[in-house]
Amino acid sequence: xxxxxxxxxxxxxxxxxxxxxxxxxxxxxxxxxxxxxxxxxxxxxxxxxxxxxxxxxxxxxxxxxxxxxxxxxxxxxxxxxxxxxxxxxxxxxxxxxxxxxxxxxxxxxxxxx
Amino acid sequence: xxxxxxxxxxxxxxxxxxxxxxxxxxxxxxxxxxxxxxxxxxxxxxxxxxxxxxxxxxxxxxxxxxxxxxxxxxxxxxxxxxxxxxxxxxxxxxxxxxxxxxxxxxxxx
Numbered sequence: 080x081x082x083x084x085x086x087x088x089x090x091x092x093x094x095x096x097x098x099x100x101x102x103x104x105x106x107x108x109x110x111x112x113x114x115x116x117x118x119x120x121x122x123x124x125x126x127x128x129x130x131x132x133x134x135x136x137x138x139x140x141x142x143x144x145x146x147x148x149x150x151x152x153x154x155x156x157x158x159x160x161x162x163x164x165x166x167x168x169x170x171x172x173x174x175x176x177x178x179x180x181x182x183x184x185x186x187x188x189x190x191x192x
Numbered sequence: 193x194x195x196x197x198x199x200x201x202x203x204x205x206x207x208x209x210x211x212x213x214x215x216x217x218x219x220x221x222x223x224x225x226x227x228x229x230x231x232x233x234x235x236x237x238x239x240x241x242x243x244x245x246x247x248x249x250x251x252x253x254x255x256x257x258x259x260x261x262x263x264x265x266x267x268x269x270x271x272x273x274x275x276x277x278x279x280x281x282x283x284x285x286x287x288x289x290x291x292x293x294x295x296x297x298x299x300x301x
Contacts (some may be wrong), residue, residue, distance in 0.1 A: 083235075104202075110286050112288060112289075114289075121277075121279075121291040121292065121293060121294065122230075122236060122291045123291070124288040124289065124290065127286075127288060129286065132284070133288070135288055137288060169235045169236070171235075171236075171289075173286060174284050179283070179285060179286045179287075180226075180238045180241070181228075181238065181289060182238065182291075183235030183236045183237065184235055185234065185235055186235050186288075
């Protein structure tokens with residue numbers, strides 16, 4: 080079965096650079112979520128989209144923005160990167176009529192040097 | 193958000209049953225009890241969920257107390273591949289998942 084695809088898997092950036100993370104949800108899933116997991120921490124919610132509209136927002140820095148496109152894939156854009164942005168970024172997708180179970184991708188490991 | 197309380201860590205012998213407890217005394221009537229797990233270096237993975245009745249699937253069983261203030265995830269026969277952090281999460285609709293600290297399960301060969 081198709082799963083959530085995230086790219087790239089690994090990304091190395093320098094401070095003050097920008098990064099774009101991509102997420103391709105499971106086909107027919109209408110909701111996408113982004114989570115951040117710092118070293119030794121639990122996943123924390125950043126932002127979500129339902130039918131291409133932002134549906135909820137968590138502790139996402141103003142330097143970050145995200146959107147969901149017409150093909151339902153989503154991108155998380157991160158600017159003015161800081162050392163503290165180094166983390167695993169997970170994308171999850173769900174189907175509103177499917178019990179709202181969230182299926183997670185393998186994540187993007189971002190390292191800011 | 194209604195909170196859950198889980199033990200920080202548990203150990204179990206391989207091929208034995210494991211009972212992972214979760215307390216959620218402030219659960220609301222519409223909250224579902226979800227369990228996810230995160231294996232090392234992987235994204236979280238859905239395990240099971242329920243509302244009031246006990247639930248079974250190919251991965252585990254979920255036993256829910258009659259007053260819904262606690263629940264127990266049951267792995268019937270733990271294997272080394274079940275070593276993970278298990279999260280008990282109260283969830284409604286298509287809301288975000290709020291991860292607590294979870295229970296780190298260690299399986300002893």
